[in-house]
Amino acid sequence: MDPRSEVLLRQAELFGGQLLLAGLPADDLLGQLPEARGWSWHAGDQARLEARFAGRCRFGVAPPEEAFRAAVLFLPKSRELTGYLLTALAARLPGGELFLVGEKRAGIERAAKQLQPFGQPRKLDSARHCQLWQVRIDQAPATPDLEALARTYELPLEDGPLQVVSLPGVFAHGRLDRGTALLLEHLEHLPAGHLLDFGCGAGVLGAVLKRRYPDSQVTLLDVDAFAVASSRLTLAANGLDAEVLGGDGIAAAPGGLAAILSNPPFHEGVHTHYQASEDLLRQAASHLRAGGELRLVANSFLKYPPLIEQHLGPCQTLAEGNGFRIYRARKA
Template sequence: MSVLPNSHQALLKNLDRLSGRTTFLGLTSPALLDQVDVDGLVMTDNAGTYDLLSACESCTPAFGYDDPALVHASADTVVVFLPKSRTELSLRLALAQWLVAQGGRVILVGEKKEGIAGAVRQLQQQLPRSEKIDSVRHCQVWQAKSVTTSEAFRLADWLQWHRVERQGIALEVAGLPGIFSEGELDAGTAILLDTLAEKPLMQGRVLDFACGSGVIGAWWQRFQAENAGAVSPVDGVDVQFQAVTCARATYRRASVEGRILASDGLAVVEGQYQSVVTNPPFHTGVRTDSSITEQFLQSVSRHLVKGGELRLVANRFLPYEALIRRYIGQPSVLAENNRFVVWSARKA
């Protein structure tokens, strides 16, 4: 049996607070549902978690903040698990207040190391009659009773646009709460784009793994259009709902081509590519975790044509060189600075 996160265990000690129709926002471990005797709706923004929830007979799964299964004033109790981003907490609380029926209850649970103390201030600003009901397993559990239902919630109202520019190519990039960099150009992606300009990819299909807001795919297609004439479309894949939503919006605004897929790793990716580019994540919640990239490197070879290139940017301290050599081929350094290194390897 998998070990539940502390926040989920803290909720289990307060099951008497779950009354009537219950909705969970941001649940990360479906195993919790085996110990909760409620038929409810569970929203996650993680494609892998959603796949697991789809096999659950006692719950209705929802992927992301605009899933059709999310219905106004449909829950008597809404449980909000604390997200990593404070801006996403505002989004999640707004959705909770729209989902909860008039006079219902909203519960917030999170760990100390996740920042529950600061999160409580946000909760009290939005739902002033909130109170702490438990402190257990390094977590706090808060509730607001007799909540007034909000009448409007539109994800589009939370979408923001950011202008980014690199190597003379400018883009409007979409951002939503909870997405890495929220549409801005982070330093790792910037140095990766520099290598694309200086040492372009070979013509052919391109896959952007962990595509985020779609910066790499949109930029590369615009760069090709202005400098090479022929343009290779770029497919993007990401595990997070907000990333997939933003990447699709970025592609539409930039008038570029490519499929944007929601997937846990490469699970739904089909076919082979001439090139795979990535600025992969190395955090799970607040922990450094390079296992996502290792799993990606183990499986990406079958999606590269013979001689196809993997181009990856990563923080210098991450142990990717040996993994790239093991699963793809001999790596070389295309660019580096005091924080990042861009690796290139071709499939043998």
């Protein structure tokens, strides 16, 4: 059981009835709170929860339409995303209760201050290196306009500027990260056919691929619903047509790909996770056609070449700079 869920269950009498658990972990909390429902924006957690508690958790960037008398937000990493989520929940709870739970090292005490616009927050519990806060919604806000919270920036390219639309919580929110910038300089001579932007974030790479290879089918894939929404906004802002999928890692990707391109994630929340990136390296071959190519950028300290060579083939370093390297390998 996730320690944040354990803290909730220490106060289980507060969490009966029509309760919404927002950003909940994929543990047994829904089993312990049989009347509660979930809202997830992580496709992996959503799939695991759906497998165990069918129909009790919704995936997306807005709260479910069903009524709820109280809500619990599991603190996300991004302060801006926290602000949107708290406002979206508080707007649905005039006179109701909103709870915030999170790890101390994730900044739960600082985040609890974001409850103040809605009422007087109070700390209910502190245990398992976590804290639980509560506020009664005395001042319900208007429903937030998520797209109005987007940051848009222009990326100068040889074939004209690209508009990038980034929603709160998305990787490198409102800016181009250095790894992606390096990869964008090395997109030449890709095989013709279906191209995949894995871990698409705000859709920068996928949009550039579609513009540079207009005759190729392009798919963008991310585990995060806010990244999926951002990518769709970026494509629309540039008049580009590509498929955007929400899915749990490379297993959700189509097959028969000509190339997989990625700035793969290795951070999630306050913890460091390499699983999605390592799964990509281990499973890329099963999604590539013969002669298909994996091309990715990664921090120089990550020991990816041995994994690439073990599961795909000889690994070439195309470029390096600013602490990043671009690797390329082809399926025989």
